[in-house]
Amino acid sequence: MHIEADQEKCVGAGQCVMAAPELFDQRDSDGVVEVLVSDPADSQAAQAREAELTCPAAAITVTAT
Amino acid sequence: MTTTEDRRLPFPRPNILELAPLYEALRREAPVVAVTTPAGDPAWLVTRFDEVKQLLGDKRFGRSHPAPEQASKINRAAVLEGPSGNYETEAADHSRMRRLLTPAFSAKRMNRLSGDVQALVDGCIDRMVAAHDTDPVVDLHALLALPMPIGVICALLGVPEEDAPLFRDLSDRMGTASGADAHAAREEFGRYVTRLAEAKRANPGQDVISDLVAAQAADETFGYAEMTRLAVGLIFAGHETTVNRIGLGVLFLMTRRQHWDDLVADPSRVNATVEEIMRLGAPGDLGLVRYAHEDVSVAGVDIARGDALVLSINAANRDPGEYGAAEEFDPDRPERAHLGFGHGAHFCIGASLARVELRTVFATLARRLPDLRPAAELDELDVRTGHITGGVTTLPVTW
Numbered sequence: 001m002h003i004e005a006d007q008e009k010c011v012g013a014g015q016c017v018m019a020a021p022e023l024f025d026q027r028d029s030d031g032v033v034e035v036l037v038s039d040p041a042d043s044q045a046a047q048a049r050e051a052e053l054t055c056p057a058a059a060i061t062v063t064a065t
Numbered sequence: 066m067t068t069t070e071d072r073r074l075p076f077p078r079p080n081i082l083e084l085a086p087l088y089e090a091l092r093r094e095a096p097v098v099a100v101t102t103p104a105g106d107p108a109w110l111v112t113r114f115d116e117v118k119q120l121l122g123d124k125r126f127g128r129s130h131p132a133p134e135q136a137s138k139i140n141r142a143a144v145l146e147g148p149s150g151n152y153e154t155e156a157a158d159h160s161r162m163r164r165l166l167t168p169a170f171s172a173k174r175m176n177r178l179s180g181d182v183q184a185l186v187d188g189c190i191d192r193m194v195a196a197h198d199t200d201p202v203v204d205l206h207a208l209l210a211l212p213m214p215i216g217v218i219c220a221l222l223g224v225p226e227e228d229a230p231l232f233r234d235l236s237d238r239m240g241t242a243s244g245a246d247a248h249a250a251r252e253e254f255g256r257y258v259t260r261l262a263e264a265k266r267a268n269p270g271q272d273v274i275s276d277l278v279a280a281q282a283a284d285e286t287f288g289y290a291e292m293t294r295l296a297v298g299l300i301f302a303g304h305e306t307t308v309n310r311i312g313l314g315v316l317f318l319m320t321r322r323q324h325w326d327d328l329v330a331d332p333s334r335v336n337a338t339v340e341e342i343m344r345l346g347a348p349g350d351l352g353l354v355r356y357a358h359e360d361v362s363v364a365g366v367d368i369a370r371g372d373a374l375v376l377s378i379n380a381a382n383r384d385p386g387e388y389g390a391a392e393e394f395d396p397d398r399p400e401r402a403h404l405g406f407g408h409g410a411h412f413c414i415g416a417s418l419a420r421v422e423l424r425t426v427f428a429t430l431a432r433r434l435p436d437l438r439p440a441a442e443l444d445e446l447d448v449r450t451g452h453i454t455g456g457v458t459t460l461p462v463t464w
């Protein structure tokens with residue numbers, strides 16, 4: 001699976017980091033999302049989907065590969 | 066159906082854990098409906114999950130009003146009373162605010178604070194245990210729900226803890242629908258924050274208020290009044306909401322014993338339990354307030370530029386169109402998202418902090434006081450009515 005994050009849309013809520021700390025981070029300067037692992041293992045799929053679902057800005061897209 | 070006058074907010078609710086039954090009918094039959102605000106002005110009440118979420122994400126709505134003197138007033142407290150901010154500069158002011166504050170409340174930083182939050186929670190529970198030695202009935206509100214979030218926000222913002230009784234009283238009065246007194250409290254709060262800001266300017270610390278003072282000094286478009294408004298907002302939002310969610314969470318779990326027992330048996334359930342508390346916990350009776358910045362049609366209803374909207378996240382969070390058995394407290398439910406922290410551009414800046422606090426509180430209560438039980442009936446509890454964030458004033462428990 002593949003993760004994309006739209007840094008323009010991001011509102012810095014940090015929901016993704018709460019849901020999937022191994023996959024996402026927030027930039028120290030402005031809190032905007034950074035994807036740590038863009039092609040995570042299947043075992044991390046549930047976390048990635050949760051981050052996608054709970055993002056308040058709909059800035060995260062997870063696609064099956 | 067009912068007339069606008071019947072539909073005057075707030076709708077009476079059976080108790081603090083349930084919503085007014087009218088919401089159910091409105092969601093089904095009139096998801097965008099004309100109502101009268103507590104201040105007596107017209108507004109649109111939005112109750113269905115899809116529309117509430119959509120509107121929260123729609124940039125054609127804002128907190129400011131193109132002609133504020135003509136805007137519908139919402140209530141007679143000094144919070145959520147009507148439009149706020151400047152119509153021309155709202156977007157720029159808001160993104161500056163987010164840029165400034167988001168890093169200070171990032172999820173990573175908040176997770177790093179877990180140890181401090183744990184120490185505060187343990188200290189509170191130690192005091193509950195000590196009080197229990199003299200009187201078996203202990204006030205969880207006074208000894209845990211209130212002091213813990215206050216301790217956390219004081220440390221983060223750099224507010225002296227000895228000022229807590231003062232800002233607590235001011236927050237309480239500011240959020241009460243009392244008209245003049247609420248405004249007097251807000252003004253006093255402004256003066257208090259000004260003194261605090263000047264003390265930080267003279268002697269900066271590693272805290273959010275010091276950062277705000279420095280940012281304001283460095284940016285000529287960032288007005289002093291805007292800075293103090295933000296600081297008041299942070300102190301208010303930083304404790305009122307969390308205090309209430311702790312009280313409501315305890316009440317939900319105590320009145321649904323199986324879920325408490327499940328949490329005691331399996332502490333890993335705490336995150337899902339907290340999300341369910343966030344979904345169903347509805348301390349305030351209103352909703353999130355927006356003003357239309359353009360003419361917009363929503364669910365077949367024409368909303369005119371300047372109209373007020375009350376977006377009921379409480380009703381949306383119990384929408385059967387979104388959640389199976391929506392009124393049931395069920396941490397195992399598959400639908401994991403809710404609007405308890407809002408949605409879109411204004412999504413709660415303190416959400417990660419609030420989560421760390423709530424998770425720590427409920428995990429620690431379940432571990433240290435597994436036999437916790439209420440010492441008063443639900444309908445005996447004193448609930449703050451006519452208050453913007455509601456909540457109980459005492460919460461007697463025993464074990």
Ligand code: HEM
Binds near residue numbers: 304416
């Ligand atoms: C359980 C506790 C909390 C709840 C239920 C809560 C809820 C909310 C909600 C629903 C919003 C959206 C308002 C809107 O869209 O009009 C919001 C915004 C906000 N919250 Fe919280 N909040 C909580 C804790 C906190 C804490 C601890 C802070 C501490 C700093 C905080 C600071 C803020 C700020 C600054 C905003 C405004 C964000 C913006 O306008 O962009 N909140 N909160």
